[in-house]
Amino acid sequence: MFHHQIEKDSASSSSSTTKLVVPFVDLADIHLDPTRRKTVVEKIREASETWSFFQVVNHGIDITVLDEMKNGVINFFDFITVLLQYHIGGLQILHENNWVDKHGHF
Numbered sequence: 175m176f177h178h179q180i181e182k183d184s185a186s187s188s189s190s191t192t193k194l195v196v197p198f199v200d201l202a203d204i205h206l207d208p209t210r211r212k213t214v215v216e217k218i219r220e221a222s223e224t225w226s227f228f229q230v231v232n233h234g235i236d237i238t239v240l241d242e243m244k245n246g247v248i249n250f251f252d253f254i255t256v257l258l259q260y261h262i263g264g265l266q267i268l269h270e271n272n273w274v275d276k277h278g279h280f
Contacts, residue, residue, distance in 0.1 A: 201230060201234070
């Protein structure tokens with residue numbers, strides 16, 4: 175989960191190399207126009223079916239909230255990773271980049 179400015183010309187590249195551009199959905203004024211809302215819903219459906227993900231812009235979520243969400247996700251996955259290891263007879267836990275063997279019943 176990242177947040178950054180969309181480059182307006184990122185979709186149109188004159189380079190000869192293939193450049194994949196993640197689809198983005200613009201939510202600006204979606205609540206004001208039912209036709210626009212329908213178009214946005216269709217773009218979300220298409221991006222979901224084709225790419226399985228998309229970027230959302232103009233959603234109105236404060237940058238501090240986005241930073242807190244991103245840090246929460248990072249902290250969650252950095253906190254602990256657990257693997258069941260049959261050959262050690264217990265668990266092996268990755269905590270702060272160190273593997274720790276945990277033996278016994280769980």
